[in-house]
Amino acid sequence: MGNVLSSIQGTYQTICVAAKALLALNANFQEVLARASRDPGLPARNPTSSYWLDDPPFPHLVDARSEEFPEHADVAIIGSGITAAAVARSLLLEAVRRDDALPRVVVLEARQLASGATGRNGGHIKPASYADYALLKQKFGPDRAAAIVRFQRQHLTRLPELCRAEHIDLAECRDVETIDLFLDTPSFDKYSKEVEELRNLIPEAIHTISDRKEAQEKFHAGEHVVGAISYRAGALWPYRFVASIWRSLLSQFPTALSIETTTPVQSISSASEDSDPYPFHLHTPRGTLRARQVVHATNAFAGHLVPGLRAKMTGLRAHMSAQRPGAAFPSDARGERSWSIMYGAGFDYMTQRPSSSSPQNSLLSGDLMLGGGFFRSPKQGLDQMGVWDDSQTDALTATHLNGILPAVFGAQNWGADAPEGRLVKMWSGTICFTADAVPFVGKLDPRLTGRAAPSSSKQKQQPGPEPGEWIAAGYHGDGMIYAWLCGTAVGLMLAGSEEEDVPERPGQPGGRVAEWLPRELRVTYERVRKISIADLAGELE
Template identity: 25%
Template sequence: MSSSGTVTKLLGHIDSYYAASANSAPQYPALDQEIEADVCIIGAGYTGLSSALHLAERGYKVVVLEAERLAWGASGRNGGHVGVGQRKGQEDLEKMLGLDTAKALWDLGLEAVQLVEDLVDRHQIQCDLKRGIMHLAAKRSHSAWLKEEAELLQGRYGYDQIRYAEQDEIRTLVGSDRFYGGQVDSGSLHLHPLNFALGIAEAAAKAGVQFFEHSRVTSYSGGSPCTVNTSKGRVRAANVILACNGYLGGLEPRLAGKIMPINNFVLATEPLPDALAQELIANDYALQDTLFVINYWKLSSDNRLVFGGGENYTSRFPQDIRAFVRKYMLRIYPQLADTRIDYGWGGTLAITLNRMPCVGRLEPNVFYSQGYSGHGVPTATFAGKLLAEVVAGTEERFDILAQIPTPSFPGGTLLRWPGLVAGMLYYSLKDKLGG
């Protein structure tokens, strides 16, 4: 039981609002024998779960190994935003990769959001799926590029579900005077991230996937077949998918230097009166601002404000996460000063140097996808579908992501931390300055 008197409903998960409001889910055994499979997936977040489901639907025998519980990591702890596009804006992608590739990535991003909605509908996943995200200008100078981006998406990309809203309208929609305008995007979604992941897992299990929890992979080797080892068992498989993301650790040194694990933090308030909830978010969209260390928030199905703010770059979480995040929330909503905070939790995600997903193959039968940089709900779920396609021999769509350059952090895993911290502190300082 937490200090607020709340109960963590889903055993083995951290104490969060999501765990306390999770749908029921079975516990799976640890691997304690040697088994065979067509595909062994390491990691049971969105990437691994979606890969497993799509592969099983194609008739493959799939085994998933998870070090903790299914969706224990970032997939069960995040803000639940399901945004269109990529983590990088379209104008940046055009400059980096050219117009044709940027348009192909835009189309994949739209399909990723649609895939989430289709999975929820097809498998009747109860995950509080709602429509709409607003992107809010935290500085006056940010309003211009949000407006330009909305016009770019409307014109060049034919995306008519986004519009720019001026400051007065945003104040009415958001209940805060902190913002200078924003994008209103009715094509994006938001949801309960843990229940979405558990729903995919349930569908995958029904399709024949074998899950093993508390089965941390200690080593693996490629070859024919590949061998994947845990402390008490082994999987021999024709293919391996690495779906570890921020929890990769030292399992695969060839990939570790391409991502940086960072920690992000979230709180959930007590249930709010209807009038106050309506004041905070009039249209029940999910919200995010334009700061480098972004704030993001939404209302839960029981009128709690679920608010993410602040991050750190160490191996430790703040001692009092609720207080750590609360100060960010009160900068936007000072009217919540007397509101009780029922939950506070953190999670580890992986960012890449260029903020684009790191996707590819290490050997002919060893595949990976990681580094979603805060855009993981749609991107990781869709990556799972693409991984299933490439295992089945269809490479075209997988290669669109795989061909994006994924530079390693300078200094690799040894020196990436001090470099990242210096860079993050610089941009955090810029967040605090006016403009």
């Protein structure tokens, strides 16, 4: 009887512990839902210092602004990162192609140029097609998941071809072989099966599977690595890429384009009369800008000015670091290799900058750019969701990033730390998840913005689409394989070319927008109405 009672007592205690854990998890998730439903506000005024923003190549652009604040614009773009640059570029170049009058474009940035996610991310042009496909097919089915993956993969060619055409050498844009190193067998087995399925749907997405022995020998991995999947990806210096695009556009269109940094948009109101040619009034500390079209290129912060997107998308605090490789690390001088470290529900991602021993190329440091550790925070990532504050880093996440590389590659492949120390810099940034795992792209329904669209015949007589508010945001942490072409699509829509067979140009596909932008990305009212950020619970398993 004593043994039975002891067994019952032990089982009861186990159940109590499990129940307590479930209740705590539920409470934590309820806190996430509450945070995700709030106004994200404006970006923090004192963000952590990002490696990518150091030594800007065009110092005059960092705090660019007009001497006199503009009074009106044909198109106001809120945000100055990769999305905003893509919108402005495609819109202005398309106006030239169509021989239309150049639209007056004003870019409004809350902080310094491209100092948000673009200036803080990993610079990894990496469609992890097998992993993305596994998630997307659950939501949209195999065929549509494959279409979205193909859209992601276009960035592998569009961004490098644009860098070559514009001679943006300082962006260090390059093709890389990327290796996903797995630390647990269940994840490796699961994704190996997804690779096999993907081969039938997207044969051009070539993946090579390596077992434990081959992974450790071929990729100089440590004993904890149980397998690897390798494939093609890309990398660049994101801030320098975007700054170069802005510099080129300002040179080409000096009277049509202006950038107004440290000019946060605090609110937007509608004009009192439908006949107003600039029906949207954007209120900033420097004055009010009247605009015909408004583009929300603010990613995680879009909900600040578009209340209908709250609880439909949310910000997450993510972490990045720059680290010096160990003495024995298998560095590639051209920076043509990248990695991900896969473990359960979590992963880390890393590129390596090109390196040079020449004093003339001292900026080519070969630093390792490592990000991730999302689930290492005190509440396994839940305390980083619904957080838009990039002025701080999480201690446990930072500790994880600062220590994982020698453990994964092993002492024999890492060696002694650099004399200056391993860590160069650690910072945070805000990424954005939508409730259904794909971005919001296109014209916003007034029911989401809370602002009525003008309806007078005078408005319809103007060239291009009727006035409205537009968005390209919510990249699910994959901005480098979504943002450029999502922004490009919005630019073409604003130019009135959405239904036209537009010629291909560097950085832009040819044809009609609908031929290359997956329909699942369209931000319809019905789509937004049906989803909730609570749907993300399944992705945290």
